[in-house]
Amino acid sequence: MFRKAVLACVVALAGLVGTPAVAAAVPTAEQQLDWVLDASGRVPLPENEIREHVAQVLLDAVSGPAGVNAALTSLGRLTLDKIVVSQPNVVQANVHAPADDYLMSVHTDQSGLIDGLRASPNNPAPTSWSEVDAKLSALGARVSFGASEIVADGQCRVVHGVGEQVQRPLGSAFKLYVLGALGKAVAEHRASWTEQLAIRDDWKSLPSGVLQNDPAGTQHTLAEYADKMISISDNTATDHLIHRLGRDAVQRQLFAFGNQRPQANIPFLTTKAMFELKATQYPARADAYLALPEWAKPVAVNALERLPLTGLAGWQKPEKIDQIEWFGSPNDMCRAYSGLAKENQPEIGHALSINDAGIGLDRTRFPVIWYKGGSEPGVLTMNFLTRTATGRTFVSSVMVSDTAAPLNENHVAGQALAIVKGAFQLMAG
Numbered sequence: 001m002f003r004k005a006v007l008a009c010v011v012a013l014a015g016l017v018g019t020p021a022v023a024a025a026v027p028t029a030e031q032q033l034d035w036v037l038d039a040s041g042r043v044p045l046p047e048n049e050i051r052e053h054v055a056q057v058l059l060d061a062v063s064g065p066a067g068v069n070a071a072l073t074s075l076g077r078l079t080l081d082k083i084v085v086s087q088p089n090v091v092q093a094n095v096h097a098p099a100d101d102y103l104m105s106v107h108t109d110q111s112g113l114i115d116g117l118r119a120s121p122n123n124p125a126p127t128s129w130s131e132v133d134a135k136l137s138a139l140g141a142r143v144s145f146g147a148s149e150i151v152a153d154g155q156c157r158v159v160h161g162v163g164e165q166v167q168r169p170l171g172s173a174f175k176l177y178v179l180g181a182l183g184k185a186v187a188e189h190r191a192s193w194t195e196q197l198a199i200r201d202d203w204k205s206l207p208s209g210v211l212q213n214d215p216a217g218t219q220h221t222l223a224e225y226a227d228k229m230i231s232i233s234d235n236t237a238t239d240h241l242i243h244r245l246g247r248d249a250v251q252r253q254l255f256a257f258g259n260q261r262p263q264a265n266i267p268f269l270t271t272k273a274m275f276e277l278k279a280t281q282y283p284a285r286a287d288a289y290l291a292l293p294e295w296a297k298p299v300a301v302n303a304l305e306r307l308p309l310t311g312l313a314g315w316q317k318p319e320k321i322d323q324i325e326w327f328g329s330p331n332d333m334c335r336a337y338s339g340l341a342k343e344n345q346p347e348i349g350h351a352l353s354i355n356d357a358g359i360g361l362d363r364t365r366f367p368v369i370w371y372k373g374g375s376e377p378g379v380l381t382m383n384f385l386t387r388t389a390t391g392r393t394f395v396s397s398v399m400v401s402d403t404a405a406p407l408n409e410n411h412v413a414g415q416a417l418a419i420v421k422g423a424f425q426l427m428a429g
Contacts, residue, residue: 121414146330171374
């Protein structure tokens, strides 16, 4: 969530259209795949080389050349197994990496630059609940999993679970509550999806995302903020929405969506406040915050949000993930998705449908797929809602955490995707 400009296992958004550049010969997608495979063994790449191969629209989506280097580093050295699909502007191939096998998709724009790059873990989905349990057990001791059907009146009926009531750190999945608060504000005519909101320097955060690069005063609609917050986990978009709606409104959404332990999320942190607690003066500042009485913490969060973003550095190991985070269980995520579905607002469904994390479900069988995940060192969660062609609605979540060591995010995400995919197929019968 905080160290990368991309979601775990999704290197970037596919199908984006960039601005054509003049070139003597237009590279094919297969040629660009060759470059990606070669480049994966030479990271970090120089910025000029990256710009010769990657379109600006994709660079914007992954926070520039540094995001490309981070994504390639996380995958490791890639080697080609076989080409699955090859057309002039799109290629799909099975590739090997040190931790997992991937289905890699490369899309190029009119000038032959890469404007879409996706690496989806190519792990087989389990075909029984016992196989689901075995795969979950292999992910470690701190795992929560739930597979539920949303039935009459929006209730969540658990079909299969492992610690489905145990809350874990959510990472960016907390943004479901922000989206819910926005939907409620629109429903109550306190906001509008078309309302323009200007970027403010004092509300900016750090990547993931792209809106932190916009000059102050740049206008976006609330719907655009929501799309960015969910699809690319844009932290600046998130914080702007929290400030626009008010922290109290987002906190009330915890109760409205039935979070079983809402007080663990109060005061509700912005991503900037999280950065100020973990990315500078750690652990002294974090310890001082945790030692405060509950009544003093909201004042402290407000003070953190007024600090400058300068001097912050990413962290590589878990930092107090059970004390300073946002928290929920798979059952909580099901209730949140049920609440979002009840709002019946197209803009909510649009934001949640842009990025499906490469789950690879049959769209004729599962025409609706909603997704929000999250991660930081030691934390990874993947949370999906699907609706079948016959009108049944299912939710499945995998939550993995480790207080002592960072997770191998690509491996864990690949296994989690396979588990969730198998769970949906089993529930749909």
